Amino acid sequence: MSNCDLICNAEYQVPVQVYNPPVSKWKSLKNRRLQNWGGIVHEKGLLPQELPPWLKKVTEKVSEESGLFPSTINHVLINEYLPDQGIMPHQDGPAYYPVVAILSLGSAAVMDFVPHPSLRTSPDTSGGGCEDNELNGVSDSGSDKWLNNHRPFSVVLMPRSLLIFKDDAYSSYLHGIRDSSIHQYDGAVNECEAVGPQPPSVSEEGDEAVSSGNGKCIHRTGTRISLTCRLVLKVHHKLFKF
Incomplete structure (x- = not known):
């Protein structure tokens, strides 16, 4: 797993191309909206469409x-998150090559990684649903035990950073972002990057990384844009036949 700056200071702002497409290009979901670029992903593969030039430049x-x-990225989801929006813990599925690259722009956020429920060796006694419990318990109170030393962990998604995860992080963990305007990042694997050389500002959107009685927190005040870049290995240039 790596987490580094991809965009230089001159490209600090969210590209205007993100908001150039018509409103119909956006798909509104319960907790965010997104654009799909590169084609339609199906269980049998990708029915491809050409990426726009600016996105092709990024993926290359x-x-x-x-x-x-192993080959050029051919599918991108552009997600837009408001300050109190996130995404439930999930895995990306078998259609993709098992490497994910996430470019973060705008507001900062914390992404939580939780071992797959199949790796839990102690029963869940909290009484809630699986997905909610995984995110709420990402700090790992010690009541849960996991196989093969798998443990929950978090990553701070800084503006202009590129997070790439693969291997065990892809296949054995769920990843998600809490539906909250305040994200705690105590113990995050890149905790020091949340403050940086000039605290407390951590994004061009005015977010702040501060310490309080509840620990180290990021106060999300602006919109976050993420570009989730992936490779679909099976590409079909003709319509699927059933």
């Missing part, structure tokens, strides 16, 4: 500089 840079994809 990610592919070349990471060296982790």
Whole structure:
């Protein structure tokens, strides 16, 4: 797993191309809205569409500089999160090559990684649903035990950062972002990056990283844009036949 700056200072702001498409290009979900680029992903593969030039430039840079994809990235989801929005813990599924690159722009956020429920060795006694319990318990109180030393962990998604995860982080963990305007990052694997050389500002949107009685927190005040870049290996240039 790596987490580094991809966009230089001159490209600090969210690209205007994100908001150039018509409203119909956006798909509104319960806790965010998104744009789908690259084609339709189906269980049988990808029915491809050409990426716009600006996105192609981004994906080529990610592919070349990471060296982790066997061929050029061909699918991108652009997600827009308001300050109190997130995404439930999930895995990306078998259609994709098992490497994910997430470029973060705008507001900062914390992404939680929780071992897959199949790796839990102690029963869940909290009485809630599986997904909610995983996010609420990401700090790991010690009541849960996990196989093969798997433990929950968090990553601070800083503006302009590129998070890439693969291998065990892809196949054995769920990842998600809490539906909250305040994100705690105590113990995050890149905790020191949340403050940086000039605290407390951590994003161009005016977010703040502060310490309080509840621990170290990021107060999300602006919109976060993420570009989730992935590779679908099976590509079909003709319509699927059933």
